[in-house]
Amino acid sequence: MVNRTRLSFVKMAAVAAVVLFSSAALHAQDNVFTGTNTGADRIRIAAANFRAGSADAGSLKQTFDSVLFNDLQNAGVFDLVSKSLQPQSMPGTPQEMHLDEWTAAPVSAAYVAFGSLSVANNRVVVNAYVDDTHNAQYPQVLGKQYTEAGDDNGARTIAHKLADEIILRLGGGIPGIAESKIYFVRAAGGNKEIWAMDYDGANAHAVTHLGTISLSPRVSPDNSRIAFSSLGKDGFQIRMYSLLLNRPISFPSGGGTNLSPAWSSNGQLAYSSSRTGDPEIFITDANGGGAKRVTNSRGPDVSPTWNPKTGSQIAFISGRSGLPQVYIMDADGAGLQRMTDGGYATSVSWSPNGQFLAFAWDRKYGPGAPGGQDIYVMEIASKRWIQLTNGIGRCDFPSWSPDGRHIVFAVGSGARAEVWTMLADGTGKHKLAGTGSDMPNWSFR
8 A cells, every 4th residue: 555644745755845935036038049939930841742652552641641741840940831722733753843833822832841652562661852942953952762661650650750850951950859759657547657659649658567656757868768766665766667678677776765867968867865864866877876965955855857968967946945946056066056036846857958947836836826837948047037838727847858949748737637748939839648647758869
């Protein structure tokens, strides 16, 4: 039976619940540029329906066309031409492409992706091209063949790969996220297991089958392992699951309650442990060896996250001054800075470029206070912040995408929690996983 007192403490620590604090709030700034709200014009691109290259390509082609269109639309860098505005022609080769059809209004595309999809020997084969419509002499900017297993998942995989290639070439040299994964907690039957899904919510499936309560999954930089906290005979301990072996692997118990693991870009692990009394931040190597305590204060220190750009700084939530606030420090505990000043902050995440923090914040916390817990992004250098969510419910557990253009987060709590995603400027919000889904984490790549 689960120890309810212990579980209550764990829930409290997981969201950095601590004692009373009040102070003046920061002022929001309009000029915090996160990468999707820089004011630059978006590239207008058309994703043509691909030509069927074989008689049995029909359903797989529909999947491919739909996924490619959605991937480019979700990227946050394109102005995608609506399918209803596109020419009736369906070019399958460069010789069949008539650029004037795609440059004329209302299409007005600067680039067009097109090609053919066929099925042969139980394989999907896609010949894909991207043309610059304003360069009639040398229009081709991409020509590539892809092949995968001849099923729906194979068609999806090729669409993701092509989308990422287009985003890389046309979107400023930053790789796309269509092939990335999101790991999250799914509640069912009194247990909580670790699940995974594609970046767009497809192919959701259970990873662990432990029959207990598991929290805070964090995937390693090389996508080979997931670290998480799980309830066992010794209480909540850090557990490790190998995605290569598809089974749990050993990780030493540290004593006390151990929560919220976080990977650095070079493979170190930070987590919160109460082994010395108050929860403090510890750092170990990837196998749990050489544990080193890096905080020492009264009040819980929880929810660490590394600066993925440098691997030498940690942001975390601390109650050392009262209600939980966001702090950053060097990996050895030096250089401590308090980032928020008031309210009630939880669940911080560091952007891939090292410039921003995303966190959940009830900025006017207290009985009768207006507002609620929402997702905010802060520019570290200036401490200027913007509010990204409002009025959709209690928001928590933000996690940056590897391209820095998107944030995944949880809406609601407990059995009603859902996983949502949005662009890093707060636009494009939509649900990825339904009720009972919580604590999402985006893979490094």
